Amino acid sequence: MKFIKKFIVSAVCLVSMCGCEMRTDIIPQYNLSNSQTEQEYAEISAETVCQGMQEQLSVENFDAYFDMRIDSEMIKDGVALFKNKNPDFFWLNGYTIVTDNKSTKIKFNILNNYSPDEIRTMHDELIAAADNITALAQNYESSYEKILFVHDYIINNTDYDFAGADSGQNGIWGTSYGCIVNGHAVCQGYSEAFLMIMNNLGIECGVCAGDSDRGRHAWNYVCLDGKYYWLDITWDDPESDENEEGNLEHKYFLIDDEMLFRTRTLDENQIFIPKCNSLDDNYFVRNNCFMDYYSADETGEKMLEYAENHEISIMFPSYGVYNEAVYSLFEDGDIWSALSYVGEFSEIKYSTDDIMYVITITF
Template sequence: MAGFCLPFLLCKNDIPGIIESNNKKETVWMFKKIIKVVFAVLIVITVGLVGVSFFTPKDKDAVTDERLSQIMAEDHFLSNPYSGFSQLNEDERKAYLRLTDKLDNYESTVELGDNKISVDSLNRVWTAIQQDKPEYFWLDSYTYHYDQETSMVTDVNFNYHYNTDEIKRRQGEIDAAVTQIKSGITPEMDDYTKVKTVHDAIVSHTEYDLNSEDNQNICSVFLNNRSVCAGYSKALQYVLKDIGIFSNYVTGNAVGRGPHAWNLVQMDGEYYYVDATWDDPSFDDITREDPALRADPPLNIEYVYFGLTTEELLKNHTFDNTLSTYPGFTATADNYYVRENMLFDLNSADEQTRFLDTLRGTLDNGSVMEARFTEPGMMDRALAGIEESDILNESGVRYLRYDENQVLIIWRP
């Protein structure tokens, strides 16, 4: 007679001491033995699984859902809708936090463990860190390893510009420079005034220089006082972040010039663009091409690119939308010319009078007037009005015009 089998068990005929019998007692005894064998096997399997689970090492560095929720609730910089961090999906955000946890301690190798992501996601995370973290002035580049079967990144290796001792030395000098800038900020100031104070300090103490050292990080501004757009923008972001004002590092292109960087800044509840590089007369094309103006520019600081709307920015900037996309920002209340009452609409006779009176008063005080007009073509009308008033015939009066932005700068050297 053929024997019957249970899964993973011995057949009845294979169990020693069991023989075919019609005896009821022997049949019962046989089933009892089989049941004992089943329970024994199940116990072995269960103990084995529990043992594997118990002895599998836990990923102590894993960023959990709870940690992510806490960050989103408590860190108003990272949770801002326009931060690089906020552009990432949930898994990318966890990897971001895992990487920055290690970067904060100058660790150069990071195992991703339970927070593995794809290569494309790692590129997005890197871009987000670049947008959000100007304080990582020592961070240069990265390499990674990935699992060829899953295409998931297993570990990341960071390359630093300096060793730990040099990082700490430079950080001390940066702290001193930032403390000096912050000394000009008082608690009663609104956001506009705070941002303008920081903007002015950076522009007035920095010379635009394509050959400057460390010009892709904040050391070029705070330590060397010479930089390019990356240094200006990251330095502005660094100080604003330190005083509690959101700012993002934005990259793209300057029309007709190539890659460029500037800032998105939140002031008094609204968002504006600020391009500190282009507000430095040492960068300005007009002053650069005129040796006399370059030697003695009318202003140490300009405000042509302070507090721009999206529409105004897009006249000569384009966005790199690799990671972040921005809506059309339209607020004008904290534009420099609006706040300083230097925006003129010459369609009004009263405004024409105000313009000429303001100009005379400014020149008589030995100051420089920087004015903006509400529509194209109005600058020519302003200059015609100045000429009719004989102001331009006065000794030494000069002007610079920025037609694209409808800005006119007038001074008497």
């Protein structure tokens, strides 16, 4: 029998985002022989493919070999699972599959053609940075506080990389290294850095991707006290939107499906899609800033609670309730009644978010 090889070339960037833009381009199978006879693919799970990569890939070895013929879609799932478990492997930048009737080799491309010595040094830097953030997070008792700390830390110490976002190329800005070592990243870098630290903390977490109002995008989910929540660190960083100014936000911190899907759709080919239907640990709920219905008196009471901060953000459950609050406060003049709870104030400013149904009042 004639020996036959197949080459499947994939420019998949491991769910990497350049400018929050998914770059996935799989070139179909190319046969080197016209006389090929179709062979059976091995029955193997993405978890097994991932495990094989775990055992073989390192800062020096960029290939994974399997003594069986594996379907390219299963390899794609296995690679995605590997990246979800190993966000510190920042140098992986696509792969080529070489397969014959009895074996499969996955040859990974290296970001920026880094040498093994460069990768080793950079990996050590990444591990040290992640360990430092993990140690700081461990100072907090609850998982909620740890998640909140890491969310805020990443935003406070990372600049959104507009140059990388606009480059149309994969770069270090789309990795955990770019985020927590260089301090410059796009959404994939934010998400992978957060995932890496959650893995260190033993908190279940993952990265998902899809189409958003701002283009291709990546974000996280976490499991807290047995319930799943979404969070989008990039969009809570006002620097990620050139039209926004101000401090870090928590509008996308531990939100449910309904809130998330106001602004995006989720790619169906995710390894895992959680069902996020709880707001028990949502930031606004936890901080008594979620109003199920509008009331000028209750708004005033909440403003009094946050009088020392001279600012409060209040979230509403629906556009109807939110719109009632906006109109009543700033068109009908209820804001003056609410401010009577606070006492003296120098000036009043406010902003509204018609998507997340949040009113921010500075007084």
